[in-house]
Amino acid sequence: MTIIKQLSTALTLSTLVLGAAIYPRADESTSIKPACDKADALVPSFQNSIEKILFDSEYKDASIERLSGAVQIPTVVDDDPPNPQDDMGYYSNFTTLHTYLNETFPLLHKTLKVEFINTFGLLYTWEGADTSLKPMLFTAHQDVVPVNNNTIDDWTFPPFSGHYDNQTDSLWGRGSFDVKNLMIAHMEAVEKLLEDGYQTDRTVLLSYGFDEEAGGTWGAKYIANIIEEKYGQDGVMVMFDEGPGLVKLDNTTYIAAIPNAEKGYLDAVVTVNGVGGHSSSPPAHTTIGVAASMITSLEDNPALFDFNVQNPLYGFMTCAAEYSSLLPTSIKEMVLGAATNETLENLLGQTLYNTELTKNYITTTQAVDIINGGVKANALPETTEFTVNHRVAYGSSVDETKQRIFNYANITATSFGYGLIVEGEQIINTTSLGYIRVDYTQFLEPSPVSASNGPTWDLLTGTIQNLFVNDVWGPQGLDNNVYSASAIVTTNTDSKHYWNVTDTIYRFIGAVTDPSILETVHSVDEHVIMDNHLQSVAFFYEFIVNTNDHGQDIE
Ligand SMILES: *[C@@H]1O[C@H](CO)[C@@H](O)[C@H](O)[C@H]1NC(C)=O
Ligand SMILES: *[C@@H]1O[C@H](CO)[C@@H](O)[C@H](O)[C@H]1NC(C)=O
Ligand SMILES: *[C@@H]1O[C@H](CO)[C@@H](O)[C@H](O)[C@H]1NC(C)=O
Ligand SMILES: *[C@@H]1O[C@H](CO)[C@@H](O)[C@H](O)[C@H]1NC(C)=O
Ligand SMILES: *[C@@H]1O[C@H](CO)[C@@H](O)[C@H](O)[C@H]1NC(C)=O
Ligand SMILES: *[C@@H]1O[C@H](CO)[C@@H](O)[C@H](O)[C@H]1NC(C)=O
Ligand SMILES: *[C@@H]1O[C@H](CO)[C@@H](O)[C@H](O)[C@H]1NC(C)=O
Ligand SMILES: *[C@@H]1O[C@H](CO)[C@@H](O)[C@H](O)[C@H]1NC(C)=O
Ligand SMILES: *[C@@H]1O[C@H](CO)[C@@H](O)[C@H](O)[C@H]1NC(C)=O
Ligand SMILES: [Zn+2]
Secondary structure, three states, X not given: OOHHHHHHHHHHOOOOOOXXXXXXXXXXXXXXXXXXXXXXXXXXXXXXXXXXXXXXXHHXXXXXXXXXXXXXXXXXXXXXXXXXXXXXXXHHHXXXXXXXXXXXXXXXXXXXXXXXXXXXXXXXXXOOOOOOOOOEEEEEEOOEOOOOHHHHHHOOOOOXXXXXXXXXXXXXXXXXXXXXHHHHHHHHHHHHHHHOOOOOOOOEEEEEEOOXXXXXXXXXXXXXXXXXXXXXXXXXXXXXXXXXXXXXXXXXXXXXXXXXXXXXXXXXXXXXXXXXXEOOOOOOOOHHHHHHHHHHHHHXXXXXXXXXXXXXXXXXXXXXXXXXXXXXXXXXXXHHHOOOOHHHHHHHHHHHHHOHHHHHHHEOEEEEEEEEEOXXXXXXXXXXXXXXEEEXXXXXXXXXXXXXXXXXXXXXXXXXXXXXXXXXXXXXXXXXXXXXXXXEEEEEOOOOOXXXXXXXXXXXXXXXXXXXXXXXXXXXXXXXXEEEEEEEEOOOOHHHHHOOOOXXXXXXXXXXXXXXXXXXXXXXXXXXXXXXXXHHXXXXXXXXXXXXXXXOXXX
16 A cells, blocks of 8 residues: 555645646635535544543553554565465465464454455454444455565664554554554454443444455455445445545644545556567667657656546645645635636646646556566567556546557557557558557556545544544643545555445544655555554544444435
């Protein structure tokens, strides 16, 4: 997951003067209130352990130990992990993790039904008193990305040490923030509720894939299918997956950034097939030259932006515009005015596009990530192949992105006198020079957008409001504000496998997210602030109770 990292970009919005867009002051404020909520706090009827979770040093020490133990088990997956059915040995450390979880959360393992899906996937069912209600689902993943051998010495504490540093209140290691912290937080919340004697009305599901970092093909995909079989299409009320949390806007103002959408994905593989032979009598352009020309055309003509105020990013931006003390007035007025003024909407899109840090949120990106061609200095390269990775913008589609590649392949083929085959279909007949072939190997539409209003949203934002303003900051005498807003992430999570089981997916961990940590995800010195981790635990504890208290009628 680099998903959390993405929000660092949005964060920057709060401190950034957006590009150079200067435009006249609008003289009237807008009539439509953009979506930045200060929710009414929802106080759970049952909160026996909230204070303990947040402030008790014994609880904290035990939590440090629980998370540290999980981080110390290196459940690493590579880019292309095997199906467990073909190679169980590859996943042997996951068995160690399962034993560890069983020992660490005894009540949970005694009370909840545990299913092993495709051997290493975990699905826990805490059956509710009222099984006619759709369950709530919390997900995370067990796997972590490898640690680059060359950087091991750069870590302040070794990557699988799970070391807790008292000075910085940080627990270190691969997976400490992506995302064993979330899996452990779910389990800590449920374990504590069970210890407290709480019985849930609505069923709670916990699910953990084991290859999210490689696409979730063997883990989440199988688990989601089982859930769909059992509860039916759209059979789950709400789902939470990994994501950001509360970001600090200024000293006393936080935004709960709640991504309710993610961008799509497309990998295009382009192969230029030409004639071989001795390089003493070459054609004017080798297949490498033709490939280079097409790559240059693609990079010289990036996809245009596609922005309107329906983009989930706009929710986050309205919060920043309304409450940041740092953004200049002209920017604030442009953002807020965009809700009702098309000129300003376009100007905002243009400004976001022209700003390196925000550009990728509103445009389909392309990156040529792999290229291969040629084997020998004196032999013509018969084929040159390259892969273009795209992240498809909200508002665009896989088809539109395919069309772009098609156009540039066609232009290249036509101008070099090559044939063209796209997805197996002969578009231009092969010539004596050769042909270009285009295939699409991986694709995913931009996700559906989950509601950023209505009863489930109110339940979520009301829980956030109560947890932070009343429970986290209140006892410390801190007079902070929190506002909740939609957001979008530019990478994909395991949630992509769950679209059939629920239309309400939030990528949110329920904790303050320190921006400096975002840079360490998938990199050196990954760590989590323990006080923030405890907020996650309290968040899931309160969300379960609040859903039972206030969400009985939610379908
Ligand atoms: C499994 O864990 C051990 C340490 O307990 C580690 O040495 C090994 O590399 C891990 N295996 C994989 C496949 O990551
Ligand atoms: C957890 O451990 C207990 C006691 O050893 C065992 O009976 C149980 O089967 C284990 N549960 C799982 C899910 O492994
Ligand atoms: C990193 O080191 C481990 C163990 O020394 C080795 O198995 C692995 O292949 C190395 N990985 C890379 C990318 O060099
Ligand atoms: C560090 O440890 C000391 C002594 O155990 C304790 O008083 C202090 O609060 C701890 N600091 C943090 C940041 O946890
Ligand atoms: C934030 O706090 C710092 C240090 O306490 C202070 O210097 C600064 O003026 C404050 N900024 C705002 C916008 O309140
Ligand atoms: C929209 O905003 C632009 C730029 O501030 C302004 O010139 C224009 O009059 C506004 N249009 C309407 C309909 O308010
Ligand atoms: C391919 O390119 C040629 C030349 O630019 C153009 O005439 C033709 O319409 C294009 N074909 C398609 C299917 O776009
Ligand atoms: C392309 O090839 C097919 C079959 O080889 C042939 O029937 C067709 O006439 C060719 N088209 C052109 C434009 O040369
Ligand atoms: C979702 O449901 C549709 C329609 O039943 C089906 O075609 C599709 O394969 C399902 N998607 C997943 C990821 O299971
Ligand atoms: Zn992740």
